[in-house]
Amino acid sequence: MLLVDSVCKSYVFGEAPVLDGVSLRLEAGTLAALVGPSGSGKSTLLNLIGLLDEADSGQILVDDRLVSALNTTDAARLRNELIGFVFQSFHLLSRLTAWENVALPLFHRGVGRAERKARALNMLERVGLSDRVDHRPEQMSGGQRQRVAIARALVGEPRLILADEPTGNLDSVTGLQVMDLLRALNGDLGVTILMVTHDRDMAKLCDRVIEIRDGRVLPLGEAG
Ligand SMILES: Nc1ncnc2c1ncn2[C@@H]1O[C@H](COP(=O)(O)OP(=O)(O)OP(=O)(O)O)[C@@H](O)[C@H]1O
Ligand SMILES: [Mg+2]
Numbered sequence: 001m002l003l004v005d006s007v008c009k010s011y012v013f014g015e016a017p018v019l020d021g022v023s024l025r026l027e028a029g030t031l032a033a034l035v036g037p038s039g040s041g042k043s044t045l046l047n048l049i050g051l052l053d054e055a056d057s058g059q060i061l062v063d064d065r066l067v068s069a070l071n072t073t074d075a076a077r078l079r080n081e082l083i084g085f086v087f088q089s090f091h092l093l094s095r096l097t098a099w100e101n102v103a104l105p106l107f108h109r110g111v112g113r114a115e116r117k118a119r120a121l122n123m124l125e126r127v128g129l130s131d132r133v134d135h136r137p138e139q140m141s142g143g144q145r146q147r148v149a150i151a152r153a154l155v156g157e158p159r160l161i162l163a164d165e166p167t168g169n170l171d172s173v174t175g176l177q178v179m180d181l182l183r184a185l186n187g188d189l190g191v192t193i194l195m196v197t198h199d200r201d202m203a204k205l206c207d208r209v210i211e212i213r214d215g216r217v218l219p220l221g222e223a224g
Contacts, residue, residue, distance in 0.1 A: 001026055001027055001028035001029075001030075001062075001063060001159065001160070001192050002024075002025070002026040002049065002060075002061070002062055002063075002160060002192060002194065003024075003025050003026075003059070003060070003061040004022055004023055004024045004025070004045070004049065004058070004059075004060050005023050005058055005059045005060070005061075006021050006022070006023055006057070006058040006059070007019055007021070007022045007023070007045070007048060007055045007057070007058030007059070007060060007068075008020055008021055008022075008055065008056045008057045008058055009041070009044055009048060009053075009055050009056055010056060016215070017056070017215055018041040018044050018215060019041045019044060019045060019048075019055075019215050020214070020215030020216055021058070021215070021216060022041075022045060022058070022212065022215070022216060022217050023217060024210055024217050026192055026194065026208075027192075028159075028190070028192055029186070029190045029191075029192055030192055030193075030207050030208060031182070031183060031186045031192075031193045031195070031205075031206045031207050031208075032192075032193065032194050032195065032206055032207060032208040032209070032210055033195055033196075033197050033202065033203035033206040033208070033209045033210065034046070034194055034195065034196045034197070034210050034212065035196075035197060035198070035200075035203055035209060035210070035211050035212070036211055036212035036213055037213065038198075040212050040213055040214075040215075041212055041215060042164070042196045042212060043164055043196065045212065046162045046164050046194070046196060048060060048068075049062070049067075049083075049160075049162060049194070050079060050083050050085060050162045051067055051070065051075040051076075051078065051079040051083070052079075054068070055068055062078075062082050062083065062159060062160055063082055063159045063160070065078065065082070067082075080105055080108055080109060080156065081109075081156070081158070082158055082159050082160060083158050083159070083160050083161075083162060084105070084152070084153030084154055084156065084158040084160070084161045084162070084191075085153055085161075085162050085163075085164075086146070086149050086150055086153050086161065086162070086163040086164070086166045087149070087163075087164050087165075087166075088164055088165040088166065088168040088169050089169060090137070090142075090145045090146055090148070090149045090169075091149065092137040092145060092148060092149060092152075093137075094136060094137050094138060095136070096136070097133065097134050097135060097136055098124060098129060098132050098133050098134070098135050098136075098137075098140070098148045098151075099117060099120040099121055099124060099133040099134070100120075101137070101148055101149075101152055102120035102123055102124060102148060102151045102152045102155050103116040103117060103119070103120040103155065104152060105152065105155055105156040106119060106120070106155060106156060109156065119155055120133075120151070120155060121133055123151040123152075123154055123155045124148070124151050126151065126154075126185070127147040127148075127150055127151045127181060127185075128147065128181075129144060129147055129148065129151070132144060132148075141174075142169055142170050142171075142174060143170055143174035143177060143178060146166060146167075146169075146170060146174075146178050147178065147181065149166075150166070150178070150181060150182065150185070154185060154189065154191065157189075158191065159191070159192060160191070160192045160193075160194070161182075161191055161192070161193045161194070161195075162194055162195075163182070163193060163194070163195040163196065164196045165196050165197060165198065166178060166182070166195060166197075167179060167197065167199065167202060168197075168198070175199070175202070176201075176202075179202050179205055182195065183205060194210075
């Protein structure tokens with residue numbers, strides 16, 4: 001489902017590479033935590049998998065499709081189709097309501113307004129926000145904003161969700177609620193989730209823990 005093979009990435013010529021031959025494999029439907037020290041390349045790896053940046057070498061396949069070595073137009077289309085993103089700081093558009101934010105990926109696909117709205121409302125119901133669909137982000141709590149962002153990531157029925165510290169800006173109780181939601185959606189929809197976290201308790205709730213250190217994935221993570 002997700003295959004990363006010998007991926008290398010440097011930002012600065014002459015410095016040690018950030019990713020130095022990273023390989024990992026995630027089966028469909030897995031909820032995996034990506035852990036490692038600050039600066040170890042977790043966000044870099046997510047950006048490469050999510051087609052937001054290009055690897056120097058190596059291959060990445062999402063859903064049996066080779067996503068490395070695509071031109072930018074193909075990358076944008078495939079990203080919209082296959083992948084949903086959740087970020088630490090939510091990345092919602094402040095002038096749009098909750099449902100309009102959720103509907104954005106469908107807008108970019110050319111889905112008509114009525115269908116966009118229906119699907120967005122359905123997804124907001126799934127994340128428990130039926131009573132907040134017309135609120136703008138500033139009118140919502142952090143946990144609610146993150147649930148809007150999760151609904152937006154899922155509305156296009158992606159094969160893979162990439163989440164970079166989705167609970168990083170939330171207090172521990174709200175963070176656990178968001179984690180429970182991701183776990184439930186993973187179970188109900190069978191969507192594969194790769195989630196960066198610094199929190200050992202969050203990592204324990206995942207099927208697998210992948211640990212990255214010194215530019216490589218630790219063998220234990222690969223096996224476990
Ligand atoms: N655009 C960039 N240009 C130059 N260096 C970068 C760039 N992005 C990241 N880096 C460097 O690459 C390394 C890995 O960064 P990355 O953000 O992937 O780490 P991380 O594991 O996500 O860390 P954190 O846990 O703090 O979020 C760091 O040393 C960082 O300074
Ligand atoms: Mg990071």
